[in-house]
Amino acid sequence: MRSVRPLSAGRLDDLSAVFRALSDPNRLEMLRLICAQRGPICVCDVNERFDLSQPTISHHLRVLREAGLVRASRAGIWSFYAPEPAGLALLERAPELLGTPAAGAA
Amino acid sequence: MRSVRPLSAGRLDDLSAVFRALSDPNRLEMLRLICAQRGPICVCDVNERFDLSQPTISHHLRVLREAGLVRASRAGIWSFYAPEPAGLALLERAPELLGTPAAGAA
Numbered sequence: 001m002r003s004v005r006p007l008s009a010g011r012l013d014d015l016s017a018v019f020r021a022l023s024d025p026n027r028l029e030m031l032r033l034i035c036a037q038r039g040p041i042c043v044c045d046v047n048e049r050f051d052l053s054q055p056t057i058s059h060h061l062r063v064l065r066e067a068g069l070v071r072a073s074r075a076g077i078w079s080f081y082a083p084e085p086a087g088l089a090l091l092e093r094a095p096e097l098l099g100t101p102a103a104g105a106a
Numbered sequence: 107m108r109s110v111r112p113l114s115a116g117r118l119d120d121l122s123a124v125f126r127a128l129s130d131p132n133r134l135e136m137l138r139l140i141c142a143q144r145g146p147i148c149v150c151d152v153n154e155r156f157d158l159s160q161p162t163i164s165h166h167l168r169v170l171r172e173a174g175l176v177r178a179s180r181a182g183i184w185s186f187y188a189p190e191p192a193g194l195a196l197l198e199r200a201p202e203l204l205g206t207p208a209a210g211a212a
Contacts, residue, residue, distance in 0.1 A: 001151050004135075004142040012131045019134075023126035025118045028204065029110075035205045036110040045107050088206045098134065099141045100194045 007097065014068070015097060018090055021067035026050065027060045031083075034070055040080035113203065120174070121203060124196055127173035132156065133166045137189075140176055146186035 007015070022028055033049060034041055047057055061081060064070045068087030072079050095102065113121070128134055139155060140147055153163055167187060170176045174193030178185050201208065 001147065002142045002144070004139050006135055007138070012134060016129050016131045016134055019125045020129035022200075023122050023129050025122045028118060028122055028125075029112055032113070032204050033110050035207060036108045038108070041107060083207050085208070088201065088208060091204075091206070092201050092208060094128075094200075095194065095198050098138050098197075100197070101141060101189050102191070102194060102198060 004099070011097070014090060015094065017067045018069065018087055018094075021063050021069055022091075024060065024063075026052065027064055030057075030060055031064055031069060034064075034081050035083050035088075037082075040073060040082040043079045043081065046081070110205070117203070120196060121200065123173045124175065124193055124200075127169050127175055128197075130166065130169075132158065133170055136163075136166055137170055137175060140170075140187050141189050141194075143188075146179060146188040149185045149187065152187070 006012070022031070030046060030050070033046065043057070043061065046061065047054055050057055052060075061070065061072070061079075065072050065081075065084075068084055068090070070081045070087075071084040072081055074080070112118070128137070136152060136156070139152065149163070149167065152167065153160055156163055158166075167176065167178070167185075171178050171187075171190075174190055174196070176187045176193075177190040178187055180186070
């Protein structure tokens with residue numbers, strides 16, 4: 001049997017946080033909406049697109065932010081969200097980090 | 107604001123199941139171990155590598171299997187696990203399905 005060197009604890013935590021953030025269908029669609037924009041999107045526009053309470057939407061956006069997938073900024077009373085390249089890059093590297101057969105063949 | 111066409115319910119469920127399966131550090135390392143092998147790996151060898159009870163390991167492997175990331179086969183009393191290309195391909199397509207900026211630029 002081939003042994004495999006474990007990922008560092010930090011890398012493992014970051015990666016599982018990204019996956020945990022994406023394990024919810026509403027958060028997946030929120031991230032898709034944020035990624036589809038040319039610039040930061042107002043939380044008020046996110047609210048309009050989802051049949052969820054404002055606190056629930058805020059919770060989901062916070063989970064995405066804490067996982068490093070989106071960044072937030074404020075303008076007046078509103079928060080704006082944009083894709084965060086660091087977390088999205090980690091998602092793109094996931095097959096390589098997991099050593100999936102296709103990633104190895106690439 | 108740009109609108110975004112939602113993913114189909116089936117695609118959204120499959121994708122969030124993959125991410126949910128990968129949201130646990132132990133499952134991430136189990137998948138890495140399985141992907142690192144030349145052939146199916148015995149659950150007995152997985153047991154040796156993790157400081158977890160056998161039922162806990164079986165639970166984690168079942169979650170990976172139900173998400174379509176690994177496949178299981180039996181030989182005598184033992185189950186063997188191998189990477190499942192369908193689920194791993196979905197993981198690789200995730201940036202494209204999410205429409206991440208880097209995926210759009212590629």
